[in-house]
Amino acid sequence: MDKVFINMVCVVFTLILLQVSAQAQQSALENPDKVEKVKETKDKTENKLKEETEKKAKSRGFDPCLVNPKLPACKNSP
């Protein structure tokens, strides 16, 4: 009887640990700080890019390989 009781206590204890572990994982996946940080960085990035684009727009994205792929830096480029 004692062995069964000890086994059952172990099972209950393990199940509780399992539940805590699952909850911790769930909260890690939905970490609001991380989401907020990504959003904040995205907003900041958009503002800076807008500022940069407003100052000088034409040359942004210039790539000589798109104009002449015969340059040494453009050989074998996809």
Next chain:
Amino acid sequence: MNSREENLHIAEVIGVWVTVFTILIGGVFAVIQYVEFKEAQRIDRALEFIDRYQSNGYFIDARIRISQALDDNLPSISEILKNPDFNDDELSKSYNAEILKMVDKESLGTSLEQLFNFYEQSLMCKDMGLCEAIVLESFIDNDAGSYTRTFYPFICSLRKEWNNPDVFVRVTNFYIASSEELCS
């Protein structure tokens, strides 16, 4: 063995197996959490790089100066690139001379070195598995690729000046497919 003892034995066996099973599941969850934690760390490091790139005054000034210089010199660069009379060798020499003239005239050397150093650090972080590759690629690759292909004559001139063929080699190897014959 009477019926009660048999039931006790069955209960004991079931208890042991359920315990083993739950411990195994707990272990799997622990591994998943560890992997998640490492991935979150890689994303955080990549975001720190992007934050520096997007908000550091030096980098913003450097990019604006380079964009401004490119903007002012685009007609002469395009003229060389679109000249149908040039063979490959003439094209390469004229382009190199034009880019080096622009870098010298607009004093872009320091700005370009700052940017290429940064791109090299971000590639190193990615190669070492410390930063999340897809995050860095999404934010940096477009600029880094076009700057490297546009200003490769400057990198070649630094290699010649410093007598060091490995200057910004990580950047050229990553963004230029034919990097081995780049400065030949």
